[in-house]
Amino acid sequence: MITTEGLSKHFGKIKAIDDFTIEIPDGKIFGLLGPNGAGKTTTMRILACLINPTSGRAFIDEYEIGKEKDNQNIRAMIGLLPEVPGLYETLSAYKNLDYYAQLHDVPKAKREENIKNLLTSLDLWERRNDPIGEFSKGMKQKIAIARALVHEPKYLFLDEPTAALDPEASKMIRNYILELKSKGRTILINTHNLAEAERICDTVAVVKNRLIKVGNPKELAHKLFARTISITLDYIPDSLIKDISVLDYISNIRTDGNKLFLNIKAPEENNPKIISWLTKRGLNVQFVSEEEYSLEDVYLKLIEEAE
């Protein structure tokens, strides 16, 4: 488990991240969302023991970040994919991975096995002896992910894993991240790609140099936006809006064609009531659905509020 308590990092007068408290349970994917310069990479670097916090504390399992002896143990448990892959262009894919595996003290036989498994699962085994310089951007990203995994870390930190990749490569990487989660890895992702975060993250934290909100993407939407249902009727009488507004569990009524939009409290309980009310007035209910708010809506609202 990863926990932070009032974590702060200041560079001179600039507060990269301030009073940041989160908890990431084992086996989950946690997304850090925020605009450029919001402190996402700084947070990840602190958690990867690359930079020390100015104040506050952070723990990975029983080890505390910032204590040199604990830092060594933490680094052995994590795999990092930085924003830029930073591979050695003249060396082969195999040698790149082998180098990092050696730095993680992986024994030779295990190194060979891990590299073969990773390159095979990423469809790159046939290209193992080719220099990285000959690889496409997507292939390099795959190798960089393989590098982060070559020592079988418990925790995986991915900084913009699908940035600048084409949709096909992005999907492949996303699926691979979900596969890693299914194998029990705890994954922290920094991303600008909100649709991606919505698809793969169990929990997201919206940050802008401080923690703005943390939670499940759907829960955040529910917390931020009143739940809206849309009811498609065969027709909408003129008096309907006036008549329906007497119901105390609905608000913000509007229409669009033969669709009626309502903000409704506890829809699971009140949806049957409203449908019954409409039916009694001779209106035929054709469809009922809940309006979904995307993570992008949530994010933009939160950032707007923070500003």
Added chain:
Amino acid sequence: MIRWKRAWIIAKKDLSEFKKQKLVIGSIIAMPLVLGVALPLIMFIPIATMAGPMDMVWDVEGLIEIDKCQTKDCFEEPKTNQTLENIYFNKTTVQNMYLKNVSLQDCVIMFCIIENSIITDSTIQNCSIYYSQIENTILLFSEGKQLDGKNIIAVNSSLTFTKTKESETAKLIPIILNYVLVLFVIIPATLPTIIASYSIVGEKNNRSLEPILATPTTDGEILAGKILSSFVPSMGSTLIAFVSGAVLIDIAFFYLLGYIPLPTLNWILVITLLAPTASLMSILALVLVSSKVTDVRAAQQIGGFVIMPVIILMLGVVSGFIFLSPFTIILFSIFYSCIDLGLFYFAKSIFNREDILTKWA
């Protein structure tokens, strides 16, 4: 505590990368070849040409041209009451010679065979005899003293050999050897300006330091690895040049003077003390330079200045202001070691994860 195995992993990776860098490989091969082999040879050509007039001084008056006498007729009558001075005998066969009352002084006798001859009532003084045989020669009433001889089979003779004097060429040898020797300090100090700049600035430009920093490798181990990756090829290349240079010089001197002058204590001290400390100084200075620049070429250009202490030494030796004796070599080694130590602590203080990630970019 540095785990050297881990530092060596980093160095090995860098060495693998160097194999693909034409400029690095070219420098590692060309610089020792030029400075360690070609330049010493060029320096010795004038010495070889100078050696003739200096040592082959013929005393024309009263000269017996022994090396031109190949027949018995030359020595039908004994050559008597002659004085031979400053004569250079080379590859001469003297047979059936009868010398009486001859004084041989300040002569060099090399690769000569003197056989079936009689040298009587003669004096042989201050002569150098190398690789010659004196066989079946009767030295009657002759005095052989203060002779410098090597590998001579003296049969029925009573010559004693003692090194008593140096020829003019021999006097030049230490000076020339010092000129050459300083090159073996220049090579290991210059090569890192190319290698280390690739090793650190290249890694910095490639943004490949961050993944390394996320491994359980300590800052000290990464720094040690980077130092090793520049030190090993620089010193390896210097050693090859050193051995090749020494062998070539030995061959040249053997041909010229009949003995091999290397290795001397100076040369051993330079290659074991001065060259490594100069190389380290250059590497550590490059680490500091690399933290401030983002371009390999800029690092190489600034790197030219970091070898100033070595250039000062070279200028001192060439101008004759500094003579490389074991004492001065040790003194300079201590001086360089002190600079190394200071640079190491400075480099260590800036070579930390946080600075690398936040200030080096």
